[in-house]
Amino acid sequence: MFLVCVSGFLLGMLVPFCEGFSPSTVANINQAALDYVAERGRSSFQNALKMQLPDLPDPNQGGLQRIPVFMFDNSIPQFTLKFIPNYGIRLSAAGHVNMKVFLKKNLLKLQVGVNISADVVISQATIGSLLVDVSLCKSTTEEISVTYKEDELKELWNPLREYVRVILPDKLCSKLHFMVEELNVYMGTMTGIYPLGPESQISYSLTHPPTITEEHMSLNVSTTFYLLGKPIVLPPRVSSFSLPHQVGSKNAMVNFVLPKELFDSIYFLMQKSGSINLDITGQLNSENNQLTTLVLGNLIPEVHRQFPKSMPIMMKARISSVPTSTILGDEVSLKLPYYLEVLVVSSNSAFKSLFSLDVIVELKLRMFVSGVKLQASISFLKDIELKVNASNMGVFDLEKVKPLITSTFKNPLLEHLNALFGLGAMLPNIAKLNYITPEVFVHEGYIVVSCGLHFQS
Structure with missing residues (x-):
């Protein structure tokens, strides 16, 4: 089995070929x-x-x-x-x-x-x-x-x-x-498809024969994304990424070079799958429930006039356009544009839209590797931006409403995104392989993961 060890970990970068645009990834062994x-x-x-x-x-x-x-x-x-x-x-x-x-x-x-x-x-x-x-x-x-x-x-x-x-x-x-x-x-x-989210998957395939020097072996791999088991067509991109001569740690066993296009494709898949959408409802039996027409009516009189009896409110957050990412210096950031609709839930379970907002959420991502997955923890880079899109409650003062919307929207969103990004993206790997002592380096336009190898007996 020694040759399994020799080349096995290389296999993880290799899975079935699929036509169409796919971002390039490089692995140096x-x-x-x-x-x-x-x-x-x-x-x-x-x-x-x-x-x-x-x-x-x-x-x-x-x-x-x-x-x-x-x-x-x-x-x-x-x-x-x-x-x-x-x-x-x-x-x-x-x-x-x-x-x-x-x-x-x-x-x-x-x-x-x-x-x-x-x-x-x-x-x-x-x-x-x-x-x-x-x-x-x-x-x-x-x-x-x-x-x-x-x-x-x-x-x-x-x-x-x-x-x-x-x-x-x-x-x-x-x-x-x-x-x-x-x-x-x-x-x-070992060729196959790896889960990327609740309904999405990722696979890799070798695009060219390996490049081998006296010091290392370099693998160029393409990435294919799947939604509900079917490959998706990614929007065309023009990549300006070129692999630097030296990347990652010289002492590492493997250096993965992950360009910005790869992450943009992952975020596009998240948008298509709806995994970064969110529905927020208040705890109806809680005395501190802020998502009611009673609380909102104190800020928007028209809400109180139309709904004098307190009723529950729901917020539906939907991604309105493709998320955009930035990889620069030592920081990875992500901008999520949301369409946020605020609705009242009537007694017959029908929904009536009160108003909708355009919301810009800017996040900071801290990348890390656990096992064979590249994961991220999420925090807010700055305060969320709100703008009224439409209103059935007439004109209202958004500045008065903003603290309520912000306080009830930010924490559930952060919990949801941390859980989602905590699932991680599977790095190329084989069975019984773990990446140990990983280091993540952030450069302009790409991320490098340097790590050691550990094969479980």
């Missing part, structure tokens, strides 16, 4: 990631080498009898992975394997030094995922030493040395090829 994967993969590789080898013909029986041979408790202390520019990854491993040879009445234990070198080519599959294959594998055996013997069998030594020289390198490379084939099956199962 550094040498630190390969070092971590090599450390994790070393024990997996050792365990994978525990296997039964083909039986050794017994020279005393003219080859008619077979001698069972097993490998066990292998030790591969040297295990490294390095990028091959414009190609893939080079695996180098060295150590020894321990072999048991079961004679008729005796047991022989051997220790065989091994060196393995393999070139793993990384390309793009037709479905938009990574494709990994071993293009070259070379394995050699070194010194053979006896660690335990129950009898002196000199006539076995020459056949045994030849057996090890011929059989073992082929078995080691065959095991490596098999593990890569397993990996591609595993990678294929």
